[in-house]
Amino acid sequence: MNSRKAESENTLDTLKLAIKAALSRQIKYLVVASTGGDTALQAIGLVQNTGLKLIVVTHNTGFSKPGEQQFDPKIRQEIAASGGTVYTGTMVLRNIGSAIRSQFHYAETELINATLRMLGQGIKVAVEIVAMACDAGLIPPEEVVAVAGTGQGADTAVIIKAESSNRFFDIKICEIIIKPYQF
DSSP states (O other): OTTTTOOOHHHHHHHHHHHHHHHHTTEEEEEESSSSSSSHHHHHHHHHTTOOEEEEOOOOOOOSTTOOOOSOOHHHHHHTTTTTEEOOOOOOOTTTHHHHHHHHHHHHHHHHHHHHHHHHHHHHHHHHHHHHHHHHTTSSSSSEEEHHHHHHHHEEEEEEEEEGGGGGGGOOEEEEEEEOOOO
């Protein structure tokens, strides 16, 4: 993954690789992180007529500002009309840990976050959105393809054996399809 490419170009390349991997392995679900909706729009355009079920996972409401949802409601409607699902829920590795950290300056979830980030921010987000989607009953505990990113857009795609957050350590990263080079 070329970190110098425009983020939208990385997103398109990442989504195409993710979809190709899902189809070649007969994986049924594509789980995509999207903050405002741009990555989700690109994904829904690419999954049409593939048989893949698109699950878009957003930031929780209040992530940046109390009561504010960053995901565009018009894009949410467009995804739903195209057969995809947009899920907004509690972020498994952030919310309660952030509250504890801000109050007590330490939270166990920070250890998990830091460990996953050793492989890249996109890997951490991919694992988190798969747990969230599984918690919500939107994906079964089976192999799925997850797409996430480091900043804006997507630059990471992985095959993950999904599991719910109460079985977090049963989640398995099966294959890294693409991720940015880090040093």
